[in-house]
Amino acid sequence: MTIRRHHDMGGLDAGAVEQTEHDYAIWEKRVDAIVKVLSTPERKILSTDELRRGIEELGPGVYDNLNYYERWISSATNLLLEKGVITVDELGAKMADVEARWQKDRDTGS
Amino acid sequence: MSHDDHDHSHGHDHSHDEPHPYQPDIEDAPFTERMVMAQAVAELIVEKGIVSTDEMRAQIEFMDTREPALGAKLVARTWLDPEFKARVLTDVKAASAELGIDIGDIPIQAIENTEDVHNVVVCTLCSCYPRMLIGLPPDWYKSRAYRSRTIKEPRKVLEDFGTTIPDNVEVRVHDSTADLRYVVLPARPAGTDDWNEERLTDLVTRDSMIGVSLAKSPETA
Numbered sequence: 001m002t003i004r005r006h007h008d009m010g011g012l013d014a015g016a017v018e019q020t021e022h023d024y025a026i027w028e029k030r031v032d033a034i035v036k037v038l039s040t041p042e043r044k045i046l047s048t049d050e051l052r053r054g055i056e057e058l059g060p061g062v063y064d065n066l067n068y069y070e071r072w073i074s075s076a077t078n079l080l081l082e083k084g085v086i087t088v089d090e091l092g093a094k095m096a097d098v099e100a101r102w103q104k105d106r107d108t109g110s
Numbered sequence: 111m112s113h114d115d116h117d118h119s120h121g122h123d124h125s126h127d128e129p130h131p132y133q134p135d136i137e138d139a140p141f142t143e144r145m146v147m148a149q150a151v152a153e154l155i156v157e158k159g160i161v162s163t164d165e166m167r168a169q170i171e172f173m174d175t176r177e178p179a180l181g182a183k184l185v186a187r188t189w190l191d192p193e194f195k196a197r198v199l200t201d202v203k204a205a206s207a208e209l210g211i212d213i214g215d216i217p218i219q220a221i222e223n224t225e226d227v228h229n230v231v232v233c234t235l236c237s238c239y240p241r242m243l244i245g246l247p248p249d250w251y252k253s254r255a256y257r258s259r260t261i262k263e264p265r266k267v268l269e270d271f272g273t274t275i276p277d278n279v280e281v282r283v284h285d286s287t288a289d290l291r292y293v294v295l296p297a298r299p300a301g302t303d304d305w306n307e308e309r310l311t312d313l314v315t316r317d318s319m320i321g322v323s324l325a326k327s328p329e330t331a
Contacts, residue, residue, distance in 0.1 A: 010234025010285065014258035017270040021248040026170075027145045030152055032246070033169040037161045041215075045160070048216075048288045052236055068237070068252055070144040077151055086154050094150035095143075102141055102149075 006060040028069040035076050045085060051075050173246065180211050181244040181293060182314035185325075186307050189298040195222075202293065206243065213242040221284060222295045223321075228275045230268065230321030231284050231292045232260035238286035240293045244319055251320065261285060271322040294318065296325040 024032075038045040054075030055063070066074060080086045155161050184206060188195035198205040202218040218240045221229040233239065234257050239247040250256050260267045264281045268274070275281055284292045296318040302310060305328075313331050317323040 007235060009254060009258040010232075011262045012258040014255040017250055017253060017255045017259070017267055019248075019250050019271065020253070021250065024246060027148050029170045029173065030166070031148045032173060033166050034148070034152055034155065037165055037169050038155070043160070052288060055236070066144065068249075069148075070142070073144050073148045073151065077147055080151065085160070086151070086158070090154060091150060094154055095146050098149045098153070099146045102146070106140055
């Protein structure tokens, strides 16, 4: 029996390929841009391999419950925390700030 | 960042033939925790002076320019110019540069469909894709079904796309990696002998460059 991690799915049985697609939303494009600008040769704060390692380490449950760019931002954020580029406190405060702003926008219908 | 920065852009600046809806789970929920996280990280890296808002915007705009039309132009040129095709098969980056297309630093290998061989591309481990040449991948390319089955039963997967490859044609599957991506050069459709490059380009679809379909035939173009 082959021991595999959950992302290593090549050759397994699965259902029909459903030809789904969607136009990328701006938040998805932003996640893509965050990773790319942090991976430039001048910065090298993130690498493709690190991003993938981080995605694979999300674990089977999280991996399957998140959509594609949700996995990317989860991995990228974990890497930034791991490398000390941002701190947990900064992230928590900023997320609360963003959420409060967006919630206010929703409530006021703007 | 402006207050409406998280709003969805409903512009259809996509590159394929039909408009597609956003994923329902995103459409229904105004925002998710990961969307908040993405915005927070974007603001933090700007506030820390690591990147500028202009660079972020420029990067998003740059990726919007990456679309299948770039790859289609390359393929159509290979149909018209055998010497160019030879250069594409040797060095996609240099050949693309001849057309003014910068594919960046991650190597792309071109693989040619012939009378005897049909090629199809997958990334079983993740989602590696020649994005600099044909844009961001469709959702199904990243799906469990496509990633799992393509290396095991490629002909059946191609059938899911309505593509039947005759038994006397070998099907080769190429599993992409982070360091090497593939683009398929579909075969030139019959009945296009007197066609110019512009018309030929319209026959080259994204899916034909992934290898799940053939180039469009003149009748369906």
